[in-house]
């Protein structure tokens with residue numbers, strides 16, 4: 001589905017389209033070795049991302065008690081400080097790979113701290129999150145894809161379980177404590193659900209936020225007048241972030257599975273079909289956005305579907321928005337111009353993720 005209205009309708013049709021990715025078709029992808037990866041499949045089926053109602057309602061309402069807009073807003077001073085410390089080394093006027101030097105580090109530190117994972121495990125979390133992310137974001141059924149995913153799962157479980165147990169005994173002011181002690185009408189998370197959903201948050205927010213930041217820098221490089229607009233009015237960081245999400249959102253498409261036959265977008269869907277909801281196309285649909293190829297940081301309203309729509313709308317949206325707003329505000333205040341020196345920036349050729357391979361940039365200080 002590529003039209004805006006059809007993509008939104010697809011996201012919102014929770015009854016006929018399922019998110020339970022890892023039982024049916026994904027298991028088919030694994031091929032003959034499904035049983036070999038049973039533990040991995042069960043781990044991923046506990047993610048709220050891959051559950052349908054009513055399980056999804058339970059998981060999401062439990063996490064919503066801890067992952068609140070208020071608790072995210074409280075992270076602002078720390079995010080500002082991190083942005084500063086990562087931005088400072090860009091001042092030298094030398095060429096840097098913005099992905100590795102800035103965009104890669106900010107989200108992993110933020111989510112690790114928010115969850116309450118120990119600082120000494122940061123590098124490990126980063127590596128494991130990448131490997132787990134590759135399982136979801138990269139296609140191609142190489143033997144390595146699943147074996148690496150399984151190793152990453154085991155590593156993350158090993159790392160997160162002790163934190164979950166420690167917070168069960170002695171809660172702190174972090175998200176894992178909030179999840180462990182969350183209670184909605186007598187319902188609570190199991191230990192396995194906390195571990196699995198904490199791992200989901202680590203990998204779901206890492207590559208995506210990194211790509212939001214890098215795709216934004218590339219968009220500004222291609223439209224220097226928009227960079228100047230942001231410099232003149234830093235309050236535009238909010239609408240600029242939305243416009244980057246629309247124009248070059250980090251996720252291009254997500255899949256759903258058909259539970260019963262119906263028609264969508266003029267197509268007859270059969271039970272068991274896989275439907276791709278192509279957010280990137282929806283966000284460029286001229287029926288929904290005037291002059292859609294234009295990067296216009298003042299565009300408002302901007303009802304893009306970069307975070308999906310309906311019950312699975314991105315949990316981390318307020319967090320990644322905050323990170324991007326702080327990053328763009330800081331960079332526009334500190335740097336007169338940005339000069340992308342990669343002659344031909346290339347996107348990684350995958351269906352889901354919209355991320356650059358690298359982004360060599362020279363930042364010109366004011």
Ligand code: HEM
Nearest residue numbers: 048049201204205208209212306307308312314315316320
């Ligand atoms: C710019 C960055 C991000 C983008 C573009 C993005 C995109 C998305 C999208 C499109 C969905 C919907 C999935 C579906 O309908 O199948 C989603 C769900 C989700 N995202 Fe994000 N995400 C981002 C950052 C984050 C961050 C920072 C976190 C960290 C907590 C996060 C955690 C989640 C979770 C837990 C879900 C599942 C929600 C549910 O199923 O109820 N995301 N994200």
